[in-house]
Each structure stands twice: as structure tokens, then as C-alpha cells.
Amino acid sequence: MKKLMNDVDQIVDEMLNGMVAAHPQALKRVDGTTVVVRKDAPVNGKVGVVSGGGSGHEPAHGGFVGKGMLDGAIAGEVFTSPTPDQVFEAIKAVDGGAGVLLVIKNYTGDVMNFEMAGEMAEAEGISVKQVVVNDDVAVEDSSFTSGRRGIAGTIFVHKIAGAAAEDGKSLDEVQQIAEGVIKNVKSMGMSLHPCTVPAAGKPGFELDDNEMEIGTGIHGEPGTERTALKPAKEIAQILFDKIHEDMKLESGEEIAVMINGLGATPLMELYVMNHTVADILKQHGLHVTETIVGEYMTSLEMAGASLSILRLDETRKKYLAAEADTTAFKR
């Protein structure tokens, strides 16, 4: 296992310290926790938006903490849900009196632990609502999930729900807007190379020199098909077709697109993918209002990419375009 690290047991703690040390004007860590919040948290009278999950998906989720996106993020151990008490700490740290929305990726552990934290907070008088993101169309259930997994489409939820909260929407409204995003965002990924959880010390799966896997989850959960490596055009078509089959996109619709790198994929390749995807979208008469290309929801050093498509309406379009000032996403 080749990683830039010191002690396996300290990797999350050192990562969080390194993150806050890099951005002292933007972020602060809640003492004694794995919670990172915006420097000015809690923002009085604003709905707090919180997300998190296992570490290893950086910049998710700490990189999206800041004005216009998340108020706080909780980092679990690598690929492991944060515990309810950590999530509870995040809720308390960001509650500005208007309640807190939890954005949960659909993994059994995350859903259970975030829900439990929500109940703990409600018991202390903090209003908490939640949404569960399940954008991955690859498989219906997996080793970590009952139902579809939450992957890179989650970033659209952070962005749009965060902007709605910043705009002064109520907790119910922010939840409703987030639900609208979730219903209208679908994603699918593929991998060229596995990743290694530090505590495990060896890759989560194996791929031959000329093999790729379609539909892999962001923790290396099995996908739908393992085949010989194909050109980017064919890969993009497979990902698009599966998403399209689910979304039934119609010519003339406005969409936002994300080409997300899984951690070890050069930006050059992500832009080649975008070139290819843009062609496919054009053929379908889709109007791309916004394209996001880069590493947003990664899987340690996994190589590969995911495609996400978000169907827009006026609300989603407005809040997607709104100001965001986080360390990994600015506009």
C-alpha cells in the first residue's frame, strides 16, 4: 500500500487538521470531533445544511462547507459511517435556530446513524429534517445499501439546498427543494483501477490490465458488468444510456452535467469524457446549462469516472447558479 500518510489510525484526524490548517479563514473544526463547520457557524436564523459520511471521498464532504453549500460536514473513518454522536455534534454546531437539514447518501449505516443523531437533536429541541440521496442507477441494492446508492449527484443536493438555505428558505422549503434535486438527478460510474482502504492495506477488488468495471460503487462495491477496456465514447454511451433509461430525458430539456473523477483519473481524461458526453447530449437535443468537470466525490485513489445528469427547473437552475464559497466549489 503506497500512501502519503503517517499512522493509519490517525489518517482522518491528520487529514482534518491539514484541511483546517489550509483554510483557517473558512473552516473550523469542532473540538474533539471529526466535524468541520464554516467559520461563522452557526448562522443565526438560517437553516443549517449538514452532510457527511465515511472519509476517502474528498473533497466530499468537508470541501463543500462554506457559504451557499454546507454548514458542516462529518467525517467518518475511511468508508465507514460517522457515529450518531459525531453527527449530533455537527447538528448542534450549525443550528442557528431555523433547524437543520441532513443530506444523507443512501448507505445503511449512514441512514441509521444520521437518523439517530436527528432524534437526539430533536430531543434537545432542534428541528431536524433529512433527505436521502440515491442517484446511482447502476444497481438496485448492494453490499452497503438497501435501494440505490448515493454518489456524485449528492454534490448537486449540497449546492442547491445550500443556496436555498442561504436565500432564507425555511427548513420545510429547503427539504422540499432538496427532494426535488434527488428525484431529478441520476448518476452512474465506472472504474479502471481499484482503491485501497488504509486499514485494509490491500485493494478492495482486482481488475486485470485490460479490464474495467461498469457501475462500480464509490466504495468499490460491485457494478453491473466487467468487460475489456473500451474507448471513452463507448463508456460514455453505456453510462448515458443507463441514466437515460431511468430519467427518460426529452429533447429540449435543460440539464446540468457532472463528470466526476474518482480520485486517480487525470483531468485530461475527464475532459475527454466531457467532450464525448457533450456529443451524446447534443444528439439527444438536450440543453446543457451547466457542466461541472473534476474530482468531487472520490474513492481514494480509484481510477474512473461517473456521469451525473440533473434535470433542471427554474428553482434548481437559480440555486445551482447562486454564489458558493467553499474550498472545493466556488462561484
Added chain:
Amino acid sequence: MKKLMNDVDQIVDEMLNGMVAAHPQALKRVDGTTVVVRKDAPVNGKVGVVSGGGSGHEPAHGGFVGKGMLDGAIAGEVFTSPTPDQVFEAIKAVDGGAGVLLVIKNYTGDVMNFEMAGEMAEAEGISVKQVVVNDDVAVEDSSFTSGRRGIAGTIFVHKIAGAAAEDGKSLDEVQQIAEGVIKNVKSMGMSLHPCTVPAAGKPGFELDDNEMEIGTGIHGEPGTERTALKPAKEIAQILFDKIHEDMKLESGEEIAVMINGLGATPLMELYVMNHTVADILKQHGLHVTETIVGEYMTSLEMAGASLSILRLDETRKKYLAAEADTTAFKR
């Protein structure tokens, strides 16, 4: 060779198309060239700042095109200098009447081709000045270079020279400010895993499962030492010591720091490196005004990182903090 691509010969062209397709409001490609310029180029009366080099270092250099940084970037073939005629096209496209500064990384081919392009432009009445970045303290000469190589410190030159140009400084002044950055920025890198140039189809060098290389260049040029993998603390100390030996940093000095990923290194590991580097800098009494952590000057899918330290003065501090609106660097 596992890459998300279609045709090896089209990879740069498709990448550029994918980049411009993702950012149509910010970037445009000069027709029939590998030049990307800001959408509003040329900016009348402003010094144009141009950089570029071989592809494979994304987001360098096209990702730094935009207000407050570069006016244009030229993409050569992978790890190959762009030709003089392409650089000439970039100069013409960004010249707003106040002249153009070329920011060249110190590689023999780049220096020769950018200089030749500068002469072509001067012959057509465009004032052109140049600076050559040589921040890599690892080796004095290498397979691609006479003198020290230019690596991630180049981003500081883009940022600060670009902000000075945006501030209305003259060509001579922008050149002088850029020279000031170059004299005061030093970098050193290391690699855990090599990269594969698409046209070559196999890695540029080999590293054993427990080996790393210190001082590797951004094209995989040999470094100073190949050793067993060490903890991040020891790696950071080696990089810092070599930089410090050259810069002779003094307690109380203000510096900016960049922890740059080489393409396949997870952000988690870069933040662990930053945590470790921050400790070392504190021990030396250095005052870190600014820390930049991420992938800025990559080497395809090479794994590893580089450390850059920039000594600040009031001018550099001001222009480093100034607004920048590019696809890979915003503030």
C-alpha cells in the same frame, strides 16, 4: 495502458474541446489551434499573460485562463513543447495593445519555442517579454532541461503576474513582478507511482511496490534518491530541508505554501501532507499567510506530491490575495 480516451492522436484536441464545452462562458479556443484564451480576450490596454507547455499537466495551463491569471494557454502534445506558431497564435489572440508576457517553464524545448514565437510577434509589432520559471530545487540539470526545472511554483507566477496585469501594470512592471516571484519560489516533488504518456503506452519509469522517488520531475525525469516508502513526516522533512537549504528561510518570514498533487494522489493524502508540513513550518517560526492544497501542476496519473514555498513581500502578498476567476483557481 488504462485511460479514458478515444484516439491517442486526438487526446489533446478532445481534451481542449471538452474543456471549452464545460466552460463556454469563460473560455474560447482559437480556431485551428491548441490555444485557449479567456472569453473576453484581448482585453484592451491590459498586458496579456500567456503560458503553456506540454499537455498532461492539467489543470495547467488552460485551467488558469481567466480574469486575474492567464489570458491564454497553449497546449502542446503530451509532455511536448507547443510549437512556435501555436505560441504565436496565443500572443496575437491576447494582445490588447499593452504587450504580452510569456511565462515559460524551464525546459529546453519550451524556452526555444516560446522565444521564437516572441520574436515572430515582435516582428509584427507586438511587445513581448518573457520570464522562465525554475523553481525545482531537486536537480541542477535533467534530461529535459539545462538548469533547474519549472514545476508547481509556476502557478504562483501565473497568479501574481496575472493579478498585476489586471491591476493595470505595464509590461515591464509585470515582468519585474513575475521575476520577483521566480526568485522567491522553490519547489520539490516526489513520486509513489509513475505515469504513462499515451503515445508511449507504458510507464516512463518503474517503482517497486515499496519504493518511492524523491525529486522526480513532472515528466518522470529522474530525481535525487530512490528509497523505501517513508511516512509523510519524513517525506515532508526531506522536501522542506532541500527547499530551505536553498531559500534560507528565517523565523518570522511570511510565506505562501502549495501542496500540489501530481494527478493520482487523493486529496486526503495531500491534506495529511499539509498537516505535516504545517508542523515543520511552525517549528521554523515561519508565518504561513496562504496555503494552497490540490492538483494544480500534475503529471497525468503520477502519484505523489510536491511542496512549493513562496517568500512573500507586500506586492506578492497583495497580488496573491487578489481576485482570480479561472476554472481551476478562484478567489
